[in-house]
Structure formats: C-alpha cells, structure tokens
Amino acid sequence: MTEIELYDYELPRERIAQEPLATRSDARLMLINRTDGSINHYHVRDLPEILRSGDTLVLNNSRVIPARLIGYRTRTGGRWQGLFLQCDPQSGIWEVLTKTRGKLEAGETLTIQDRNARDGMQLVVVARTESGNLLVKPQLPEGFVPLESDVDVELNSPSDWLDRYGRVPLPPYIRDGQMVDADVDNYQTVFAKDAGSVAAPTAGLHFTDALLGKIRASGIATTEVTLHVGIGTFRPIQTDRLDEHQMHREWGRIDHSTAEMIRRRRESGGRCVAVGSTSVRVLESAAAAREGNLDAWTGLTDLFIRPPYRFAAVDALMTNFHLPRSSLLVLVSAFAGRELAMEAYRCAIDQEYRFYSYGDAMLVI
Numbered sequence: 037m038t039e040i041e042l043y044d045y046e047l048p049r050e051r052i053a054q055e056p057l058a059t060r061s062d063a064r065l066m067l068i069n070r071t072d073g074s075i076n077h078y079h080v081r082d083l084p085e086i087l088r089s090g091d092t093l094v095l096n097n098s099r100v101i102p103a104r105l106i107g108y109r110t111r112t113g114g115r116w117q118g119l120f121l122q123c124d125p126q127s128g129i130w131e132v133l134t135k136t137r138g139k140l141e142a143g144e145t146l147t148i149q150d151r152n153a154r155d156g157m158q159l160v161v162v163a164r165t166e167s168g169n170l171l172v173k174p175q176l177p178e179g180f181v182p183l184e185s186d187v188d189v190e191l192n193s194p195s196d197w198l199d200r201y202g203r204v205p206l207p208p209y210i211r212d213g214q215m216v217d218a219d220v221d222n223y224q225t226v227f228a229k230d231a232g233s234v235a236a237p238t239a240g241l242h243f244t245d246a247l248l249g250k251i252r253a254s255g256i257a258t259t260e261v262t263l264h265v266g267i268g269t270f271r272p273i274q275t276d277r278l279d280e281h282q283m284h285r286e287w288g289r290i291d292h293s294t295a296e297m298i299r300r301r302r303e304s305g306g307r308c309v310a311v312g313s314t315s316v317r318v319l320e321s322a323a324a325a326r327e328g329n330l331d332a333w334t335g336l337t338d339l340f341i342r343p344p345y346r347f348a349a350v351d352a353l354m355t356n357f358h359l360p361r362s363s364l365l366v367l368v369s370a371f372a373g374r375e376l377a378m379e380a381y382r383c384a385i386d387q388e389y390r391f392y393s394y395g396d397a398m399l400v401i
Contacts, residue, residue, distance in 0.1 A: 038276035053394035089255030090306030099228035102202030232264035239312035283340035307351035323348035
C-alpha cells in the first residue's frame with residue numbers, strides 16, 4: 037500500500053450534499069476528542085455549549101469571487117469555459133484556467149455571457165503560460181450597447197468584470213458545477229469581506245449571524261484572518277508519497293491585533309479554535325515565520341501540513357468532511373491522528389452525514 041492510499045475511502049454518491057440546509061447551523065457536528073478517542077454527535081448550533089468561555093474562534097473572511105466564465109469562441113461559436121485565477125495589476129492581463137479543445141490563437145476573442153446567457157464582455161487571447169493556462173485581456177465588443185441597467189456600471193477592475201459576467205465557481209461534485217441563483221448567497225460565508233477566493237472556506241458556511249451572537253455571548257471570542265482559496269483545493273494528491281506533493285500557493289494575512297488577542301487568550305487557558313483548514317494554514321504559516329511565535333503575517337504560503345506535524349498555534353479544529361486523497365484530509369489527519377480521523381470518516385458514512393462543501397462538519401478538540 038502506498039502512503040497516499042492510507043488517506044483513501046469509498047463514499048456513496050448519495051452522501052455528497054447537493055444543497056445546503058435551510059438553516060446553516062442545523063448541520064450536524066461530529067465532536068472528536070483526541071485525548072480519549074471518543075466520537076459524539078451534535079449540531080453546529082450547539083457550539084456555544086461545546087466550546088469554553090475563553091476560547092477564540094478564528095474565521096476566514098475571504099470572499100468567493102464569481103470566477104467562472106462561460107461563453108464561446110467568437111469566430112467559430114465553439115463553447116468555452118474558464119476560471120479566473122489572477123490579474124497582473126500593471127498590464128491588466130488575466131490568467132485563466134481552461135480546458136477548451138482546439139488551439140486558441142493570439143488575438144482571437146472569446147465572448148463571455150452573463151448568468152442570463154446574454155453576450156457581453158470579450159477576452160482577447162494574449163498567450164499561454166508554461167503551465168498551459170491562458171493569458172487574456174478583457175474588453176467590451178465593438179459597438180456594444182449596454183442594457184439600461186448597465187449604463188452606469190464601471191468595468192475597471194477584475195472584480196467589476198467578474199461581478200457582472202462571472203458565475204459562482206462551484207466544485208464539480210455539486211450539480212456537476214452548475215450553479216443556481218441561490219448559490220450566490222449559499223456559497224458565501226455570512227462574514228465574507230475580502231474578495232479573492234475561487235472556492236468557499238466551507239467550514240465557515242455553517243455559521244449564521246444569530247449563532248455568532250450566541251457564541252460571543254457565551255464568552256467565546258471571534259476573530260478573523262484571510263486566506264484566498266486557490267484552484268489547488270479541487271485537486272487530489274497525485275503522488276504516492278506525501279513528501280513528493282507540491283502544495284499550491286495561497287495568499288494569506290493575519291494582523292497584529294488578531295495575533296495578540298489569540299496569544300493573550302491562550303495564555304489565560306483559552307483555546308485557539310480554527311474554523312476550516314484555511315484558517316489553520318494562516319495561523320500555522322504565521323507561527324512558522326517566527327519560529328513558533330504567532331504574530332502579524334502577510335504573504336504567500338505553500339505550507340503542506342502532514343503527519344508528523346507539530347502545531348504551534350491551533351488547539352482545536354472545525355472542518356467539513358473532505359475528498360479522499362486530498363491535502364485537506366491529510367491536514368485533518370495530522371491534527372487528529374490518522375487512525376482516529378479515518379475512523380471518524382467511517383463513522384460519518386455509517387451515520388449518514390452529509391459530505392463536502394454543503395455538507396456537515398466535525399470539531400476536533
């Protein structure tokens with residue numbers, strides 16, 4: 037058996053959640069205790085009673101951008117899809133992930149349609165990167181006549197273009213990636229602020245404003261960090277050995293006041309409870325940059341948390357149930373211990389938990 041096969045499991049397709057629950061906090065919550073190996077069952081709404089006064093709940097406030105682009109090759113009419121990855125602020129050139137068949141020539145245009153399938157912006161092909169991604173520049177087609185509602189819309193930044201013509205980039209296991217109008221709100225946390233993710237920090241999807249209010253009223257602090265989730269979150273580990281896997285780089289940030297509050301409350305006996313693997317990566321990247329001492333940090337991280345790993349900043353982890361052979365499942369195994377983590381997954385399947393982005397959650401303490 038190869039190393040990566042230790043993180044594999046079989047999941048019945050019907051266990052993959054296709055829609056969120058009507059009330060986010062009604063999702064089930066599996067409580068896993070690393071000390072005694074116990075597994076118990078609650079709901080996310082029970083967090084004010086499960087957590088302790090003095091704990092700090094760390095949330096990732098990254099906002100999902102409507103990065104999915106759908107349209108056609110202007111010249112041939114052939115269908116085209118892409119995913120916005122990043123923009124060079126100086127040139128205004130976008131990097132887009134695409135799997136379109138056929139060779140796209142420099143100077144060729146792609147016509148992008150909005151969510152109502154109306155033609156709108158065009159992408160002018162500039163070149164391809166060494167990794168095969170497409171470099172393009174957005175423009176409005178010659179003679180374009182905007183709708184009356186669009187007359188005053190400015191299209192200067194990538195966010196302006198994507199808000200008008202992009203779509204929610206759902207992962208392929210949700211309705212084959214096909215969004216519905218409700219996903220615009222459902223696939224976004226209630227505390228999302230800083231736009232930049234191409235996938236939701238899904239553990240945060242379970243929270244409502246009402247639940248956060250009850251948590252704070254219980255003496256549990258909440259604070260925020262930022263990690264923009266990249267396309268690598270969709271990709272399983274392809275190597276047999278974990279140390280051969282190249283982790284994708286993601287941009288993150290934690291400010292000084294947040295780090296100081298977490299340190300102070302930990303020193304008083306409170307736990308740092310990271311909501312989601314993305315929050316873990318920010319916290320641990322910041323601590324690693326200062327030899328284990330948590331403080332302000334901003335930058336790109338390719339930290340791959342795998343067993344054995346000594347956590348410097350995180351005391352408890354709330355997370356969703358992840359894909360087999362994924363770096364996220366490996367991270368959970370590093371925190372909980374592989375045997376206990378995989379036992380929890382077997383239990384979740386037996387107990388008919390809902391899996392993945394719109395599914396249920398676990399809390400590892």
